[in-house]
Amino acid sequence: MFGRATRAVIAIEFAFASLLIVYAGLHDVRDVLAGAPPASPVEIRAVCDAADSTLPCEALTTRLGPGRYRIWTTAPARALSVSLTPERPERARALLLRSTGAHAAVAGSTGVDLNGHRAVVPIEPERRIDVTVTTASAIPSAIALDEIGVYPDARGLTTDMRPFFRAIPPSLYHQTLVPRAVAALCAVTVIAVFFLPSLAVRRWAPYALPVLCFSLCVVDLSALFSPYVTQDLRAMYASGPLQEAPGSNLNGGLYQATRLLAGKGLTTREGVVPWERMPGYGLLCGVAAVLFGHDSLVDVAVSVVLMQAIFYSVAVGVFAWAALRLFTPPCVWAVGLAIAWLPKEIGYAQVDAVIGPTALLVLAALCVRLSHERDRDVPLRVDVAVHLAFALWFVMRPDVLPGWFVVAIALHWQHPRRLLLPATLLVAIGVAWGAYKARYTGEFSMTTTSVGASLFCGLWEVPSRFRLGGPCTDAVYFDWIHQHTPFEPRSTAANSFATREVLRFWVTYPGHLLIMLYGKMMQVLNGDLWPGLATQLQVWVFGVVPRYAIVLPLLTVVAVCGAIGYQRRRTLLLGWPLFLNAPLFWVMFASLGRFYSAVGIALLAAAIPPIYEPAFYKAIAARPWRAAAIAACAAVFAVSAWPIYDWLLRNDALHYWTPLLNPAASPLAGLR
């Protein structure tokens, strides 16, 4: 009786914590996606007063949402004059302004110093509202009014309309209190789930986890893009990525989607297909635009972010459903919630944001296959699902290929005819994309032509005295190609040249190759395998236990499983991105770790389940010396790995050692 009552209390705590997490996220959905309440419709006229009257200067306008705009000058200006004519003057009582380092003079009101935060100026109902914006800088520069809109009142403009704790400033509320509280609530559910009826968790987890995951996504987005603290998603895209040339990292997919829907193909500009990307992300952006809105590029960006949050959440649910075939419900809950809780990249419209959920689908399919391996024959449909998931990754990003190849061999070495499945999918996708691109480029390439560029940039991601060392951009690579070849830098010929020269450089400087591999491996262990901006949702844990101290024990669990033969095949299959995807970026461009999201997820999926299984500890007890040897090696590695890296970096004799080839023959060589 006593035990039953206690379990009922735990169940109530679990339900209450889950509902609070869901509420915290859903409450912020409008703030994250819309950024502001609907403004009163206005007619806008903007004029640039150029600092140099001989230069042309225009005032351009981007619509952020209903009645809310961004206005900026195309050249340095003395002033930006904006006239707003409300359709219904009686509903124009509050003027929203936001800019950085500017001063706004509103007709009929006092001046406003704009400091990057929203300012709301009360206005009298007028037929026309005049705003003059001048720069606070002594040196003339372009003026940007990042937000302007006319509202019936100031509600919901500088703080959210929350029913509880209204006195707390939005920055503290959204960036600290809510994420930390939600992290604590997640911990409550992970502990409490042990005492819930197993059948109920098994039935509901695949539905509950996606809802919780979506909520966690929104809590993260709200902390990073709160309209009341810095700038909302719409303002961020309008003032940042959409100001860059079409095809850049954060706008390539958006332009592809918009042009695709306009019947102009999967291009970023007229006649330009991306040389460094596969087609999947552009298509996904197109689907998002169709489903959630595409009136403007800003709308497409927000639609894509919403799509990414939904995709991530659904993938967590699918993984939970599949993982329940192998693991206990508390274990699946812990793994699923941990994956949902990780830092994510879903606020950014780039393919790396969807590699995490795509990897989850691959792992889900592998879970289903592993559950069928107990039977004599694995049904064909299961293998089709496995390879479709891999193909989805390939259509997004080609870095899956080595892993796909090895996993396919491991799965089908006893039934080699099934290797036709991945081969067919690979060829179908590659040939289709190659043929499509050939219409624009005149050459055939089944994947991307950026391997050489990635290898080139990868060389300079560890400290060195090489003349090309330092931040690597497309421009640096293009300059280098132009200096040494007559090729167009995006072409297959340039790609082959760069690849060949990087391989030669590795052989010329084997010490640098060693330091590069070691340094990037250490960055992964230091937490790069969980990319994305960490908010207080994650800092609640990472602030107490550093990522290095979490990653190493989890890797040790994986290593122990391998050494003592406990669920070796399962652990290796679920952890394959650790061994077959992460090392790829130790030789290629890792870009501060943004490509690693699949690796971090795989580590959790492979390492957490054994911790929940009593059989794991029995297996350790059966082979204690092997387990102890692994643990001892891990401990020695933990304390010595960074000092060794420091020693390597200081050891110039090794770093710049050229035992095999003459460095003068390499166009990459040369010290500063």
Added chain:
Amino acid sequence: MNRLWARVGDVVAVIVAMIGAWLLWSAYSTAAATASFYTRLDRIKGLNEAALPNADYDLHTLPWKVASAAAFDLTSTALRVVTSAKPYDYQAFATIDTKHARTADIVFDSDIQAGGATIGFVQNGKWIVSNSATQSGRFADANTVNLGRDPSLTVVVANDNAAGESRFTIRSLRVYLRR
């Protein structure tokens, strides 16, 4: 043996229920305490001179002790301070009994003629709340803080001028202790 394990299971369940309750309560209590703090702060900042209730201590009833001020001139209308040349030194302080109060509010109005100033509370040797200004002009503000267990609280006036000496006049300074 089975009954023993059942007992162990029950004890673990009780511990988990308590941990869960504690985590839920701490999430709520943190938010509630923060909201309460900002509600108080809003109220204090919203008060004007005429509407202020009687303070537990004011400029003239605080037991001031000069620390390093070059000049400390307390008159019936104001306190004029010329600081030492050290950029951030305490200039004067007044240690008071908290009277078992849980929170303390401070409301002040001053003018900075040169340099800058910091005014706030120190408890157990650490600033627990402070307001600073580093430009000439009016420096009027209010703040509030939850007090620790220490039965005493020190009101501190400090220099805040990296260049050296500051000069300022405090017209009013009120301390409210709330239980």
